[in-house]
Amino acid sequence: MTTEATPPSTAASPSARQVWTRTRGIALALVVLLAAAVAIATIRSDARHGTLDPRSADRQGSRAVAELLADRGVDTSVVTTLDEARAAADADTTLLVAAPDLLTPGQQRALRTATTGTAGRTVLVAPGSPSVERLAPGVTADPANSLDSTLSPDCALPAARRAGTAETGGMRYTTTHLDADECYPSDRLATLLRIPETGGDGTGDTVVIGAPDILFNDRLDEQGNASLALQLLGSRPHLVWYLPTLSDTAAADEDDQRGFFDLLPSGWLWGTLQLFIAAAVAALWRARRLGPLVPENLPVAIRASETVEGRARLYRKANARDRAATALRSTTRIRLAPLVGVPLTQAHTPEALLPALSAHLHRHGDGQTLHTLLFGPPPGDDAALVSLADQLDALEREVRRP
Numbered sequence: 247m248t249t250e251a252t253p254p255s256t257a258a259s260p261s262a263r264q265v266w267t268r269t270r271g272i273a274l275a276l277v278v279l280l281a282a283a284v285a286i287a288t289i290r291s292d293a294r295h296g297t298l299d300p301r302s303a304d305r306q307g308s309r310a311v312a313e314l315l316a317d318r319g320v321d322t323s324v325v326t327t328l329d330e331a332r333a334a335a336d337a338d339t340t341l342l343v344a345a346p347d348l349l350t351p352g353q354q355r356a357l358r359t360a361t362t363g364t365a366g367r368t369v370l371v372a373p374g375s376p377s378v379e380r381l382a383p384g385v386t387a388d389p390a391n392s393l394d395s396t397l398s399p400d401c402a403l404p405a406a407r408r409a410g411t412a413e414t415g416g417m418r419y420t421t422t423h424l425d426a427d428e429c430y431p432s433d434r435l436a437t438l439l440r441i442p443e444t445g446g447d448g449t450g451d452t453v454v455i456g457a458p459d460i461l462f463n464d465r466l467d468e469q470g471n472a473s474l475a476l477q478l479l480g481s482r483p484h485l486v487w488y489l490p491t492l493s494d495t496a497a498a499d500e501d502d503q504r505g506f507f508d509l510l511p512s513g514w515l516w517g518t519l520q521l522f523i524a525a526a527v528a529a530l531w532r533a534r535r536l537g538p539l540v541p542e543n544l545p546v547a548i549r550a551s552e553t554v555e556g557r558a559r560l561y562r563k564a565n566a567r568d569r570a571a572t573a574l575r576s577t578t579r580i581r582l583a584p585l586v587g588v589p590l591t592q593a594h595t596p597e598a599l600l601p602a603l604s605a606h607l608h609r610h611g612d613g614q615t616l617h618t619l620l621f622g623p624p625p626g627d628d629a630a631l632v633s634l635a636d637q638l639d640a641l642e643r644e645v646r647r648p
Contacts, residue, residue, distance in 0.1 A: 298344040298371065298458055300324060300487050305464040308487075311475050314466075315485060318476065322485045327494045328353050332360035334486040337449070339366045340479055341486045344458075346373035346381055348490040354380040365443070365450040367481055371458045372417050382441060382452050388418040392432035392456065396469055401429035403440055405477035409470035414438050416457025430456075453478055567631050568624035575620055578638045585645050596621050606645060616641075 296302025300312035300322050312322045325331050328349070335341055341361060343349075349357065358381050361368045370378065375387035392415035399406035406412075406429040418435035421428065428436035437456035443449070455478075460471040479485050561570040576594065583593035586606045592598035600616050619641065625631040 298461060299489060303463065306462050308461045308463065310463045310466045311461055311472070311479065312485075312487075314472065314476055315480050318480055320480045320483060320485050322487055324487045324489060326489050326491050328357060328490075331357060331486065331488040334484075335361045335364045335366055335368075337365035338482050339364075339484040339486055340369060340482045341366060341488060342369040342371065342479060343373075343381070343488045343490070344371050345490050346370050346377045348492060349377070351376075351380060353490075353494070357381065358383075361450075361452075363443070363450070367451055367453065369453045369455065369478060371455050371461070373454065374417065378419065378454060382439075382454055384422045385439060385441065385454060386420050388420065388435050390418070391416055392418055392435075392437055394432055395457070395459065397430040397432055397437060399429050400431055401427050401436075403427040403429050403438075405474060406430065406438065409474035409477065412470045412474045413459040413465060413468060414456055414474075416459075418456060419454055562628075567626075567628070570631060571624045571634055574635055574638055578642060579620055581642060582645055603645070 296304045296307040298306070298308050300308045301324060303309045315322055323334070325334060331341060331343075343357070346354070354377060368381075370381055373381060373387065375389075378385050378387050395413045395415035396411055397413075397415050398411050399409065401407075406427070412430065414430040414437040415432055416437060418432055418437055419439050420435060421439055421441065423441050425442055427440040429438040429440070430436065439452075439454040441452045441454070443451055459465045460475045466472045466475065558570070561567070579593045579599060580590065582588075582603060583590055583599060586599070586602040588599050588602050596617060599620070600613055603616055604613055619634075619637055625634050
C-alpha cells in the first residue's frame with residue numbers, strides 16, 4: 247500500500263523579505279506624496295493665517311486699517327460668535343462681517359434681525375448668493391465675478407467719490423432698492439452697494455463690498471483703497487469686526503443641520519455621477535461579448551524550445567521548483583499512460599498508473615521508487631530538480647525501449 251506524500255507549501259509564496267523588496271518602491275512613493283501633501287497644507291495654512299483679521303500683520307491681514315482707524319479715534323473690537331455680534335449692534339457701531347458665507351441660514355436671518363432698526367452700519371465683505379439675499383434683502387449676487395479688480399466709483403456716494411479708483415472688483419450685485427448707491431460698476435453691475443435703512447431715523451445702512459482687497463495690509467496703499475476703507479468703517483466711533491467660525495452654533499435651526507453631501511458643491515456631485523456613468527459604460531464596453539471566442543494563429547511561429555526556456559526562467563525567478571516539478575511529472579505521466587495501456591483520464595491516479603508501469607517494466611518490487619519519482623514531494627533545490635528531470639527522461643526511455 248502506497249501513501250502520497252503531503253507537498254510542502256508552494257515555493258512561489260513570497261516571503262516577507264520578497265514582499266518588502268517588491269513593494270518598497272510603492273511605499274516610498276506614498277511616503278513622498280504624504281510628505282508633499284503635509285508640506286503643501288502647512289504652506290497654505292500659513293499663507294491663509296489671519297485673513298481679514300484686524301490683529302494680523304500678515305499680507306492678507308487687516309491690522310493696518312485697524313491702526314489707521316485707531317488714529318482717527320475709532321476703536322476696533324473683534325468678536326467670533328453670533329451672540330457677541332448681535333449684542334454689539336447699535337447706532338454708534340459699525341458691524342463688519344468678514345466672511346458672511348460661513349454663517350448658516352439661521353445665523354444670517356438672526357443677524358439681519360438684530361441689525362435692523364439699530365441706526366448703525368453693517369458692512370458685508372464679498373457675500374455670495376444666497377447669503378446676500380438674507381443679510382441684505384433686495385440684493386442679488388451675479389454668478390460671474392468682475393474681470394477688473396481696479397474700478398472707478400461712477401456714483402454719487404461721497405465716500406466713493408473722495409476715494410476715487412479702488413480695488414473693489416470681485417462679486418457683482420444688483421438691487422431692487424431705488425435709493426441705493428451703486429458704485430464701482432463692472433459691466434453695469436455694481437461691486438459696492440450702500441443701502442439706506444428704511445424706517446426709523448434713516449441713519450442706518452448696509453454696505454456690500456464685492457472684494458476684501460481694500461482691507462488687506464498689502465493692498466491698503468494701492469489706489470484709493472485706504473481712503474475708501476477708512477470712510478466706510480470710520481463713520482461710527484466703534485467698529486465691531488465679526489470673524490465667523492464654523493464652531494459657532496448659535497441660532498442654528500433644523501434647516502441648518504446639513505449632512506456631508508449637503509456640504510459638497512453641486513458641481514462635485516454632478517461630476518462624480520458623470521464619472522460613475524462613464525466607468526460603467528467603459529466596463530460594459532470592455533466586457534462585451536458578441537459571440538463565441540475565435541482562436542487565432544500567432545502572427546509569428548515560436549519554437550517550442552523558446553517557450554520551454556522562457557517558462558523555465560519564470561519558474562526560476564520565482565523559485566517555483568514545486569510548480570516546475572509538477573509540470574515535469576504531469577507531462578511524463580501523460581506520455582507514459584498510453585504506453586502502458588492506461589487511459590489518459592487515469593494517468594494522474596497512482597492506483598491505476600503505477601501497477602501497469604511496474605508490470606511493463608517487470609519491476610514488481612519497485613513500486614515505492616516509481617511513486618516517489620512520479621508523485622513525490624517537490625525537490626528541495628535546483629540540483630534535485632535537475633536530477634528529477636534526468637530520472638523522468640530515463641524512465642520514459644526505458645518504457646519506450648522495445
